[in-house]
Amino acid sequence: MSYTWAQEYKPGNGLTQWLDEKLPLPRFVFNAVGAGYPVPRNLNYMWNFGVLAGFCLVLQIVTGVILAMHYAANAGVAFDSVEHIMRDVNWGWMMRYAHANGASAFFVVVYLHIFRGFFYSSYKAPREMIWLLGVTIFLLMMATAFMGYVLPWGQMSFWGAKVITGLFGAIPLVGEPIQIWLLGGFAPDNAALNRFFSLHFLLPFVIAGVIILHIWALHIPGSSNPTGVEVKTESDTVPFHPYYTAKDGFGLGIFLLIYCAILFFAPNALGHPDNYIPANPLSTPAHIVPEWYFYPFYAILRAFTYDFFFIPAKLMGVLAMFGSILVWFFLPWLDTSPVRSGHYRPLFRKFFWFGLIPTMAVLFYCGGAPAAEPYVMISQLASIYYFAHFLIILPLVSSIEKPEPLPFSITEGVLGKDESAVLNAQPTAA
């Protein structure tokens, strides 16, 4: 499961030796994220975001567990209990702002992690399973974040819950019963709030479990790298510790600087003012919008405005919104180019930078805008490109593109051509 040259764990003293015989946890950590895990030497800063995402999960669990000690999941008092945390709980305002902005930070780093995967085709063999587990984590994150946003029981919490659970009502025949079953009533109320709180507490630990599988699957082929060329010799790798622990430490510092600047100086900038109005089932907000990290998918949902033959517009929107993420599951088989890295794929690169990235930006903007023209028509065109990019353009590009020449090895990519490295090249024991 690792390279032959991976360092072996050696217990330093009697205690660790005893521990290594009974429960080799230090050995496990050493091999997972310590000196025992050889990693390509050429990873750039886009490879920082996996560790940062893990940090965000821990941050969310710690702040969330503390908030749960003071929060009351009851439709009558939930809003007031959040204000109690903000005003009367020692450092409660910091815990809540850290948690609310922590969700945003989590999505920022996960989006960068995912788009790193898109550009460097990290999903390709032999790493398909890592990718599938990653998309699963993202779906779980979306569910967790959505339910967390309902908990303060403000106007956007309530109406967001109503809109999103209403999506299930679009399913033919069984839609309405499913919606009522999910909510525990005909509209979001105490039953819904209670189960959302319960699941919001549970799902992060499910995510933690899937992350363990994600990292386990990662350790079988080892990390990918910006050239997309597989590791050939020991000179292609460095031990994770201290090289990448140091690099990730610096990345974590930069991340925390930005995160804390928002947390302490603009903590409500990413939220919606309406969520400081208590939930009122009789008063619909002028514009119901989800949190910013769902904007692109919300734009796709709202892009379907006319029934398509016998399929109602709403159902089409729901299918497309879920489809827009489910399509990521199939990427390893849609993109058939043997070359991984976008650096060596001229045509793919153009579609990535001038197609996918602007499309995501446009969908993001339209998702936050009111459901009116011209935003709806713009998001329709952007959604067309979105689906075409993954389902039509990627397979086509893979078959017609002529990739640029790849370096012989990672070391060559970093240090230039080195004859001795070529001579010493041996197959890996991956």
Add this chain to the structure above:
Amino acid sequence: MVRLFGPLVGLFFAVALLWSFGNGAYTAIKEPAAETAEHAFHLLPKDIKFASDGAFGKFDKAQLQRGFQVYKEVCSTCHSLKHVAFRDLAALGYSEAEVKAIAKQWGAKQPTFDVKSGERGERDNIASDHFPTVYYAGQGVPPDLSLITKARHDGGAYVASLLTGYQEQPAELLKKFPDAKTPDGLYYNPYFANLNLSMPAPIAGDGQVTYSDGTKATVDQMATDVSAFLIWTAEPKLDKRKQTGWAVLGFLLVATVLAYLAKKNIWADKH
């Protein structure tokens, strides 16, 4: 299989979207959406600065006390402040005795219920009480103001603009939108989302409040002061938050520089 069905699924979504796009474009050309009075005459809040703005901004306690006086003498007749307790007023610079006196003399009382006799009654407020609920018998439901500046975009400036924004409905508006005449019992204010609200101008003219610190009580002054006070009620921990923020950023900056140097040192032999 994926390569066969993938493009088909892509085409399916693309065609359905084109269908929506075509229909939408046709409707947009045939029946363009009519402009509404709200769209044409609504104004964004004025550019009003507060002492608490910005990364270095701090509350001006004298202003908060003036704002509290405006709230007490004007707003509190109809609007409650249920998330704020009398004891919180100590943060505005009032002494413990002053806070107790403010609570005791507060007009609206705390409701009581004697579980033995079943009698309902009232008692004076004490410092640990939250501001009592205000029951309003008139038209409309006056919102609780505790969080109002966080519940509106650009909240402080919005409240101040709204308070000073009352005016006659412009003739131009009625000419363009004859149906948009302000209904009886409502008042025209371009800073309100739908232009007409049921609250009459609460600050009617200069000198409505007599400030104890000698500040001249113009309409603008009172509006800005009470908005500053409502920024405080919505975010009482603002000063502490920013203070903590600078300490945290300072620490992180040093830690990040050290982390960078450590990283550079460790990688020195690899590049």
